[in-house]
Amino acid sequence: MKKRSQAVASQQRRQVIKGSVAALGLASIGLPSISLAQNKPIRIGMPTILSGRVAMLGESSRNAAIMGVEAFNAAGGLNGRMVELVIRDSKGRPDEAARVTRELVNSDGCDMILDAEASSGAFAVHEVARDLGFLVIHTCSETSSLTADPKMRIPNGFRAARQGVHDAIVGGEYAGGVAKEKGLNRWMSISPDYSYGLDTTAEFFEYLKYFNKDVEVVNSVWPKLFQADYSEPITRLLQGKPQAIYSCLWGGDLTSFIDQASIYGLMKDRQFFGVNMADYAVLTAIKAVPPNIHSGNRYLKSIPKTAQNAAWCDAYVAKFKTMPLNWSWENAVGIDFMLAAIKQANGTDTAKMSEALKGMTIKSPFGTDGTITMRASDHTIIDYAIAWGDLTTKEPYMAKPNLGNWKTVLELEKLWMKSKGYIS
Amino acid sequence: MDSEALLDCVTSLSCIVTQTSTGLIVGSLLFLVATGLTLIFGVLGIVNFAHGSLYMLGAYIALSAFRITDSFILAAVAGALGVGLFSLFFERFFMRRVYGADVLMQLLVCYAFILILDDAVKIIWGSEFQSMGMPAYFQEPPVFIAGGVIPVFYIYLIGISASIGVGLWLLLSKTKIGKIVRAAAVNPSMTSALGLNTSLIFAGVFAFGGALAGLAGALAAPVRSMSPGMGFSILIESFIVTVIGGMGSVSGALVGALLIGLIRSFGSIGFPYFIEGIMFIAMAIILVVKPSGLMGKETR
Numbered sequence: 001m002k003k004r005s006q007a008v009a010s011q012q013r014r015q016v017i018k019g020s021v022a023a024l025g026l027a028s029i030g031l032p033s034i035s036l037a038q039n040k041p042i043r044i045g046m047p048t049i050l051s052g053r054v055a056m057l058g059e060s061s062r063n064a065a066i067m068g069v070e071a072f073n074a075a076g077g078l079n080g081r082m083v084e085l086v087i088r089d090s091k092g093r094p095d096e097a098a099r100v101t102r103e104l105v106n107s108d109g110c111d112m113i114l115d116a117e118a119s120s121g122a123f124a125v126h127e128v129a130r131d132l133g134f135l136v137i138h139t140c141s142e143t144s145s146l147t148a149d150p151k152m153r154i155p156n157g158f159r160a161a162r163q164g165v166h167d168a169i170v171g172g173e174y175a176g177g178v179a180k181e182k183g184l185n186r187w188m189s190i191s192p193d194y195s196y197g198l199d200t201t202a203e204f205f206e207y208l209k210y211f212n213k214d215v216e217v218v219n220s221v222w223p224k225l226f227q228a229d230y231s232e233p234i235t236r237l238l239q240g241k242p243q244a245i246y247s248c249l250w251g252g253d254l255t256s257f258i259d260q261a262s263i264y265g266l267m268k269d270r271q272f273f274g275v276n277m278a279d280y281a282v283l284t285a286i287k288a289v290p291p292n293i294h295s296g297n298r299y300l301k302s303i304p305k306t307a308q309n310a311a312w313c314d315a316y317v318a319k320f321k322t323m324p325l326n327w328s329w330e331n332a333v334g335i336d337f338m339l340a341a342i343k344q345a346n347g348t349d350t351a352k353m354s355e356a357l358k359g360m361t362i363k364s365p366f367g368t369d370g371t372i373t374m375r376a377s378d379h380t381i382i383d384y385a386i387a388w389g390d391l392t393t394k395e396p397y398m399a400k401p402n403l404g405n406w407k408t409v410l411e412l413e414k415l416w417m418k419s420k421g422y423i424s
Numbered sequence: 425m426d427s428e429a430l431l432d433c434v435t436s437l438s439c440i441v442t443q444t445s446t447g448l449i450v451g452s453l454l455f456l457v458a459t460g461l462t463l464i465f466g467v468l469g470i471v472n473f474a475h476g477s478l479y480m481l482g483a484y485i486a487l488s489a490f491r492i493t494d495s496f497i498l499a500a501v502a503g504a505l506g507v508g509l510f511s512l513f514f515e516r517f518f519m520r521r522v523y524g525a526d527v528l529m530q531l532l533v534c535y536a537f538i539l540i541l542d543d544a545v546k547i548i549w550g551s552e553f554q555s556m557g558m559p560a561y562f563q564e565p566p567v568f569i570a571g572g573v574i575p576v577f578y579i580y581l582i583g584i585s586a587s588i589g590v591g592l593w594l595l596l597s598k599t600k601i602g603k604i605v606r607a608a609a610v611n612p613s614m615t616s617a618l619g620l621n622t623s624l625i626f627a628g629v630f631a632f633g634g635a636l637a638g639l640a641g642a643l644a645a646p647v648r649s650m651s652p653g654m655g656f657s658i659l660i661e662s663f664i665v666t667v668i669g670g671m672g673s674v675s676g677a678l679v680g681a682l683l684i685g686l687i688r689s690f691g692s693i694g695f696p697y698f699i700e701g702i703m704f705i706a707m708a709i710i711l712v713v714k715p716s717g718l719m720g721k722e723t724r
Binding site for chain 2: 050051052053055056059221222224226227228229231232233235236238239251252253255256259260262263264265268281285286287288322
């Protein structure tokens with residue numbers, strides 16, 4: 001009996017020990033894992049270009065996204081859950097952009113993608129999003145068809161960047177007015193020979209002619225992207241004797257062209273309309289901005305002229321010791337929309353976030369009236385500040401900006417979409 | 425093809441002057457880069473695939489020198505000397521080890537340096553494009569000859585390239601140094617047996633070829649924006665020039681560069697959408713007719 005009671009006691013002791021060990025194991029492994037899952041940071045993947053000739057696209061995009069995430073986390077994140085950016089270099093190659101995006105989602109555990117790729121890469125990332133079904137916000141592709149074409153559209157894909165056709169309408173209205181005032185009927189263009197250059201130039205001239213029927217486009221010159229020497233295109237422009245020249249060259253290509261055109265005297269007695277001139281990278285690189293230059297705003301601290309925009313610019317400069325660029329504001333808007341969607345969906349569920357984004361309006365320093373809306377019908381932003389004007393050599397660079405009227409933009413955009421067969 | 429525009433151009437003196445001068449401008453810079461490339465190949469027997477990066481380095485060094493001194497002449501000298509010194513280091517510590525090695529090994533070493541230099545430029549000068557801007561003393565209205573337009577800066581540029589071309593020809597054909605270099609190129613073993621330091625000759629030629637690429641980058645800096653990786657496009661064109669002119673031939677590099685310049689210039693009028701294609705067609709035709717290039721020596 002005594003032996004039996006000893007055996008029972010021993011068994012109980014073993015059970016207690018086993019139970020204790022199990023409880024200890026659970027405590028050390030199981031329970032914290034539940035706790036970790038709740039506090040696990042939300043990971044946002046960001047494929048962008050951080051090497052090669054357009055590395056400034058990736059760096060200026062990354063800077064703005066970091067600012068947005070830091071502000072969100074400083075405000076407590078999503079009920080204490082922090083947001084983490086996972087940034088990868090696509091080297092400017094669409095195939096690499098697609099591969100990196102898959103890796104961010106499948107291997108790095110990213111919940112969604114802030115796609116800061118140029119157009120060619122953005123289309124590749126878009127197809128990965130179609131395939132894997134994660135939420136994507138494109139922040140650098142301005143090619144209209146990415147969101148305007150219903151064949152391209154996906155329920156989980158959005159764009160927080162300016163759109164080529166919006167720029168073209170505002171630019172066409174402004175340039176048409178200047179052309180009437182100065183009698184500029186003979187036009188030529190010089191734009192890079194790839195989809196952005198071809199589409200944007202065609203759209204600009206379409207609206208220039210819409211607003212001024214007397215305009216005649218006599219010829220167009222198409223240098224390669226990243227062409228170093230513009231002597232031949234410049235002499236072709238000289239031979240064509242235009243009164244005005246349109247260009248959507250950008251970055252270093254635009255700088256080289258202006259420097260080389262100046263020594264040929266091409267700009268003398270001619271009006272130049274360069275949609276991409278008013279960006280700090282270009283304006284600070286060109287040592288002497290020639291007279292008679294007109295531009296759309298890419299990013300300027302003074303457009304829109306609000307305290308919020310100026311404060312955002314100052315904060316950016318203080319943190320990164322460089323001026324923000326066009327891609328910076330686009331990514332600032334993109335990350336703000338993404339974080340607002342996370343808050344509204346109270347988590348990272350793609351369907352809920354996508355639903356939240358449709359028609360969402362956020363406060364933004366870059367909005368015409370202090371807000372920007374993600375249009376529900378085609379998942380792209382509207383109401384951002386677009387302006388054209390003539391340039392000066394110093395801050396604010398565009399002293400008298402002509403702000404685009406969004407009512408006109410939306411009316412003409414609707415007609416454009418009909419003409420393309422995007423809407424009936 | 426715009427044959428009407430091309431016909432209008434070749435029958436108009438002003439257009440001929442403008443397009444010919446443009447061809448000379450394009451050709452001048454190409455000549456400086458290609459001649460360094462061909463010189464290195466001719467003497468050392470290696471293809472320096474990192475030559476475009478030396479052009480890039482020259483431009484950036486010149487930019488820094490210009491910002492410090494505000495003198496374009498000093499900037500150009502700094503670009504050439506800086507790259508010359510770097511090329512000497514590159515040859516002594518790296519390229520020397522792959523002489524006579526498989527071409528893939530040479531390619532690997534050069535490619536590694538292309539990546540290293542691109543990243544170094546990014547770290548030192550930043551990833552954003554940079555521009556030197558036209559020095560004040562070149563900011564003159566262009567010169568008009570028979571109605572054709574020629575920028576003043578480009579007249580200097582053509583002059584400098586032409587002077588270097590003549591100087592190089594005199595150096596190689598009329599001086600003792602030239603004789604030694606040519607001897608080392610033809611038979612390095614015999615040259616060495618005669619008591620001449622061929623290793624030093626090789627290093628000197630490599631540094632000189634690099635300095636020419638650096639000078640080209642420095643001379644182009646006022647009108648061409650700079651960014652990491654900018655050397656790639658000029659490398660391709662320099663290879664075309666070198667192949668057309670004949671690998672190893674300095675005079676061939678001159679003829680090839682001017683030919684490419686003129687093809688690009690007049691081609692932009694008549695074949696605006698096919699300029700690159702014309703360059704490659706010209707190269708193919710020359711190689712079919714004369715496989716060693718226009719001025720290259722036939723090998724058996």
